[in-house]
Amino acid sequence: xxxRRFILFATSLIAVLHAYIGLRILPDARVGLAxxxxxxxxxxxxxxxxxxxxxxxxxxxxxxxxxxKLVGLLVxxxxxxxxxxxxxxxxxxxxxVALVPALVFxxxxxxxAFVLYSARTVPxxxxxxxxxxxxNARRTPGVVHVxxxxxxxxxxxxxxxxxxxxxIHVGPTIGRRFIERIVEKVNGIESDLIAITGDLVDGSVxxxxxxxxxxxxxxxxxxxxxxxxxxxxYSGAAAWVTELRRLGLRVLENEHVVLEHRGAPLVVAxxxxxxxxxFDERKRSDPAVALHGAPEDxxxxxxxxxxxxxxDAAERAGFDLQLSGHTHGGQFLxxxxxxxxxxxxxxxxxxxxxxxxxxxxxxxYWGPPKRLGAPAEITxxxxxxxxx
Numbered sequence: 001x002x003x004r005r006f007i008l009f010a011t012s013l014i015a016v017l018h019a020y021i022g023l024r025i026l027p028d029a030r031v032g033l034a035x036x037x038x039x040x041x042x043x044x045x046x047x048x049x050x051x052x053x054x055x056x057x058x059x060x061x062x063x064x065x066x067x068x069k070l071v072g073l074l075v076x077x078x079x080x081x082x083x084x085x086x087x088x089x090x091x092x093x094x095x096x097v098a099l100v101p102a103l104v105f106x107x108x109x110x111x112x113a114f115v116l117y118s119a120r121t122v123p124x125x126x127x128x129x130x131x132x133x134x135x136n137a138r139r140t141p142g143v144v145h146v147x148x149x150x151x152x153x154x155x156x157x158x159x160x161x162x163x164x165x166x167x168i169h170v171g172p173t174i175g176r177r178f179i180e181r182i183v184e185k186v187n188g189i190e191s192d193l194i195a196i197t198g199d200l201v202d203g204s205v206x207x208x209x210x211x212x213x214x215x216x217x218x219x220x221x222x223x224x225x226x227x228x229x230x231x232x233x234y235s236g237a238a239a240w241v242t243e244l245r246r247l248g249l250r251v252l253e254n255e256h257v258v259l260e261h262r263g264a265p266l267v268v269a270x271x272x273x274x275x276x277x278x279f280d281e282r283k284r285s286d287p288a289v290a291l292h293g294a295p296e297d298x299x300x301x302x303x304x305x306x307x308x309x310x311x312d313a314a315e316r317a318g319f320d321l322q323l324s325g326h327t328h329g330g331q332f333l334x335x336x337x338x339x340x341x342x343x344x345x346x347x348x349x350x351x352x353x354x355x356x357x358x359x360x361x362x363x364x365y366w367g368p369p370k371r372l373g374a375p376a377e378i379t380x381x382x383x384x385x386x387x388x
Contacts, residue, residue, distance in 0.1 A: 007051070007055075010051070010054070011051050014047050014050050014051065014085075015047045017085075017089055018043045018044070018046060018047040018085070019043075020089075020092070021043060021085075021088050021089060021092050022039065022040060022043045024092050024095070024096060024119075025039075025088075025092060025119050025122055025123065026039050026040070026119075028115050028116065028118075028119035029116070029119040029120050029123075030116060030119075031120070039123075045081075046081045046084070046085055049074060049077050049078040049081045050078060050081050050082050050085060051078075052074045052075065052078040053074075053075060053077075053078025053079040053080075053081060053082050053172075053367070053368070054078075054082070054367075075172045075173065076172075076173060079172065079173060079367060079368045079369060080130070080134065080368065080369065080370075082367060082368040083130050083133060083134070083332070083367075083368030083369065083370035084126055084127070084130045086332070086335075086368070086370075087125070087126035087129045087130055088122065088123065088126045090334055091122045091125060091126055092122055095118050095119070095122055098118070099114075099115070099118075102114055129333075129372060130370060132372065133332050133368075133369075133370030133371055133372045134369050134370060136370075136371040136372065136375060136376070137365045137369040137370055137371045137376070138369055140178075140181045140182065140185060141182070141185075141363050141364075141375070141376035141377050141378050142375065142376075142377065142378070143185065143189060143377075143378045143379075143380055144377040144378070144379050144380070145380050145382070146349060146358060146379060146380070146381045146382070147381075147382050147384055148321065148349065148356050148358070148381055148382070148383050148384065149384050149385070149386045150300070150320060150321070150356065150383050150384070150385070150386065151386050152386075153299075153300065153383060153384070153385040153386070154264045154299035154300065155385065156261060156262035156263055156264035156299070157261055157262070157264055157266060157299060157300055157383055158383070158384060158385045159382060159383070159384065160192050160261060160266075160300075160382070160383045161190070161191050161192045161193075161380060161381065161382050161383075162191060162192065162193055162194070162195055162302075162323070162380075162381045162383075163186050163189065163191040163193075163194045163195070163220070163378065163379065163380050163381075164194075164195045164196075164197060164323050164325075164358070164360050164378075164379040164380075164381060165182065165186070165194070165195070165196045165197070165360075165363045165378060165379075166196065166197040166198065166199065166306075166324075166325025166326075166360040166362050166363055166379075167197075167198070167199040167229070167325045167326065167328055167360070167362030167363060167364060167365075167366065168182070168196075168199070168200050168201075168362075168363045168364035169199055169200075169201070169202050169231065169362075169364045169365060169366045170200060170201045170202065170203070170208050170211050170212055170364070171201060171202030171203045171208065172202065172203075173369050174211075174364050174365075175211045176210060176211040176213070176214060178364070179211060179212065179214045179215060180214045182363060182378065183214050183215065183217050183218055185378060186218060186378060187217070187218065187219050189378075189380055190220075191220040191221070191380070192220060192221045192222055192261065193220050193221065193222040193223060193224070193225065193259070193268065194218050194220045194223070194224040194225070195224075195225050195226075195268075195304050195323050196215075196224065196225070196226040196227075196249070197227055197229070197304050197305070197306055197323055197324055197325040197326075197360065198226075198227050198228055198229025198230075198231075198232065198273060198306030198325055198326065199229030199230065199231040199232070199306065199325065199326065199362075199366070200212065200226070200229070200231075200232065200240075200244075201231065201232065201235050201240060202231055202234070202235060202366070203235055204235060204236055204239070205236065205239045205240060205242075205243045209243055212243070212244075212247070213247065215244075215247055215249065216247040216248050216249075218249075222259050222261070222268075223248075223250055224248070224249045224250065225249070225250045225251075225252055225257075225268055225270060225304060226244055226249045226250065226251045226252070226270070226304075227251070227252055227253075227270035227271060227272070227273075227304045227305065227306055228240075228241070228251075228253070228272050228273050228276065228283075228306065229273050229306035229307075229325070229326060230273045230274075230275050230306065230307075230326075231366075232273070233273060233275070233276060233278075233279040233280075237276075237279070237280075237283070241253070251270075252268070252269060252270025252271075252290070252304060253270065253271075253272050253283065254270075254271050254272055254283075254284075254285065254286050254289045254290045255269065255270065255289075255290055256268060256269035256270070256290055256291060256293075256294055257269075258294065258295060258298065264299045264300075265295055265297060265298045265299060266298055266299060266300040266301070266302065267291065267294045267295075267298045267300070267301045267302065268302050268304070269287070269290040269291055269294070269301065269302065269303050269304070269319070270290060270303070270304040270305070271285045271286060271287055271289075271290050271303065271304070271305045271310060271314075272284070272285045273285060273306045273307065274305070274306065274307040274309050274310055275307075285305070285310060286313070287303055287305065287310060287313045287314040287316075287317040287319065288313065288316075288317040290303065290317075291303075291317050291318060291319070300320055300321070300383075301318060301319045301320050301321075302319065302320065302321045302322075302323070303317075303319040303321070303322045303323070304322075304323050304324075305322055305323070305324050306324060306325060306326050307324060307326045307343065308322075308324045308326065308327065308343045308344050308345045308357065308359050309343060309344060310322065310324065311324070311344060311345070311352050311355070311357045312344075312352070314355060314357075315352050315353050315354060315355040319355055320354075320355060320356065321355065321356045321357070321358070321383075322355060322356070322357040322358070323357075323358050323360070323381075324345075324357060324358070324359045324360070325359065325360045325362055326343065326359075327339045327343050327345075327346050327347060327359055327361070327362075328361060328362040328365065328366065328374060329346060329347035329359075329361030329362065329373075329374030329375075330346060330347075330373070330374045331362070331365060331366070331370070331371055331372075331374050332368075332370045332371055332372035332373065332374065333372045333373045336373060336374050345357060345359050346359065347359050347360070347361045347374070358379070358381060360377060360379050361374050361375065361376060361377050362376055362377070363376055363377065363378055364376065
């Protein structure tokens with residue numbers, strides 16, 4: 001749970017930004033007293049609901065059953081309000097930026113028309129973008145097929161398939177039915193192995209175990225492997241590692257397994273989240289430790305690492321392929337343009353010296369149920385020999 005001082009600051013900032021939207025849009029829209037009053041009411045309601053949405057993961061468990069259920073009823077509108085507010089704020093800001101040159105270069109009648117119609121367009125466009133984003137987020141993710149041509153790939157591993165899931169974020173708005181649909185789709189495409197690269201949950205085992213349970217039905221020739229993401233550490237990583245192992249998933253915490261595929265040995269390793277040491281120094285993420293003791297005759301070394309930031313250490317440790325998530329591909333515009341300031345890669349397939357790295361845009365979503373310009377994905381990776 002965030003400290004009270006931070007909550008007070010965040011709540012105040014949210015209120016100020018809502019006031020900015022109201023002051024910049026409502027007077028210029030000239031929609032009459034009743035519509036203006038409705039707009040003010042909506043902005044006040046949004047400013048009150050958003051903190052509930054932001055604290056959705058922590059509040060129900062802390063408030064107990066009676067108040068937890070009340071908060072639960074407000075979670076959906078609170079999280080949708082976050083997505084709508086994001087679009088309103090960005091569009092209002094862009095409108096103000098556009099007004100600066102208009103004030104200088106545009107004649108008075110044209111400027112007056114632009115001020116009026118742009119003010120009316122902002123809320124309409126924000127609602128439209130939020131509705132489309134909601135639909136994109138809630139539908140079952142599509143399967144993205146990715147071929148990776150690996151240098152010196154052993155002939156026995158040509159065509160090896162890996163299905164990757166990442167960043168599902170089971171929690172306030174993603175539950176059992178969403179997981180069941182994903183499991184059904186994954187089992188329908190058949191895989192040699194399944195990799196879940198972190199941020200599976202947003203909440204405790206007590207609250208979410210029943211929603212995660214369908215993952216036990218995942219089927220792959222070599223099984224299902226899981227590594228922790230930062231949100232597992234927010235949610236009680238040790239308890240979740242125990243629960244996922246109970247469900248039959250192989251959790252890799254700075255360790256590896258050796259698999260034999262068509263007679264050829266390959267290594268599948270996994271590291272704890274890049275930030276794990278901030279929660280438990282004993283769990284510090286280390287690709288070299290994860291590979292320690294692996295057989296020298298292994299023909300392929302694959303690393304599961306939640307954050308792309310593990311890539312440099314992974315390549316130096318000797319991995320051929322890293323699978324990551326964390327970024328959500330930015331999840332929705334315009335935030336996908338800012339991810340690159342925190343992570344070396346945003347989404348898709350990249351080459352880092354001698355290693356390939358694939359970053360999933362995520363199979364679920366975090367926070368607001370909204371995806372724009374960064375669709376969710378179930379990724380089916382196929383490894384191919386370069387000369388095939």
